[in-house]
Amino acid sequence: EVQLVESGGGLVQPGGSLRLSCAASGFTFSSYAMTWVRQAPGKGLQWVSVISGRTGSTDYADSVKGRFTISRDNSKNTLYLQMNSLRADDTAVYYCAKGARAEAGIRDPLSSWGQGTLVTVSS
Amino acid sequence: DIQMTQSPSSLSASVRDRVTITCQASQDIGKYLNWYQHKPGKAPELLIYDASNLETGVPSRFSGSGSGTDFTFTISSLQPEDIATYYCQQYDNPPYTFGQGTNLEIK
Numbered sequence: 557e558v559q560l561v562e563s564g565g566g567l568v569q570p571g572g573s574l575r576l577s578c579a580a581s582g583f584t585f586s587s588y589a590m591t592w593v594r595q596a597p598g599k600g601l602q603w604v605s606v607i608s609g610r611t612g613s614t615d616y617a618d619s620v621k622g623r624f625t626i627s628r629d630n631s632k633n634t635l636y637l638q639m640n641s642l643r644a645d646d647t648a649v650y651y652c653a654k655g656a657r658a659e660a661g662i663r664d665p666l667s668s669w670g671q672g673t674l675v676t677v678s679s
Numbered sequence: 680d681i682q683m684t685q686s687p688s689s690l691s692a693s694v695r696d697r698v699t700i701t702c703q704a705s706q707d708i709g710k711y712l713n714w715y716q717h718k719p720g721k722a723p724e725l726l727i728y729d730a731s732n733l734e735t736g737v738p739s740r741f742s743g744s745g746s747g748t749d750f751t752f753t754i755s756s757l758q759p760e761d762i763a764t765y766y767c768q769q770y771d772n773p774p775y776t777f778g779q780g781t782n783l784e785i786k
Binding site: 591593600601602603606615616617618651653656662663664665666667668669670671672 | 680711713715717721722723724725728729734764766768770771773774775776777778779780
């Protein structure tokens with residue numbers, strides 16, 4: 557059974573940094589693209605970033621480009637999101653999600669999702 | 680970036696009703712369109728991928744159609760457990776944008 561468990565959320569001041577983690581199990585982690593999606597309070601889903609399985613190619617939403625960095629450690633079956641220069645509008649529940657197809661690259665539906673971790677940016 | 684315009688933003692229907700949601704892309708995305716269901720406090724779930732393919736384990740009352748810029752999501756007979764917010768998502772070109780969501784309620 558696929559399991560994705562996010563951690564690392566919390567309260568941070570504007571301008572601060574936070575690193576989210578997503579521990580994966582139940583599948584061959586290195587074969588699948590992984591994505592971060594967020595949902596601000598009362599808002600819809602917003603795609604944040606993606607990383608491919610083996611080559612590590614990445615892409616980002618314009619709103620986080622230059623501030624957030626997605627990475628993965630295939631030896632630890634873990635996905636990361638390093639968030640710097642945080643702003644109030646980064647406040648959201650952050651979900652990690654697994655691509656649907658092995659070796660598909662970043663262009664892939666999101667077939668499994670974690671429960672999310674809440675990031676609150678406030679002074 | 681590709682904009683996804685989803686309508687309606689909210690919808691109230693009765694059990695056993697046929698429900699339809701539409702999604703329009705700002706440019707041609709072929710069939711690179713997914714539909715997700717999101718219930719409060721739960722992880723979102725993939726229902727339909729590549730515009731019309733039913734994800735494994737998803738009930739057959741859910742379906743999708745369309746290509747290019749215009750897409751439709753249908754629940755053939757609404758059930759109480761279908762109360763959720765539904766999102767379309769394009770994955771033709773990054774950023775892989777979502778529609779704004781449709782909040783579905785039981786009348």
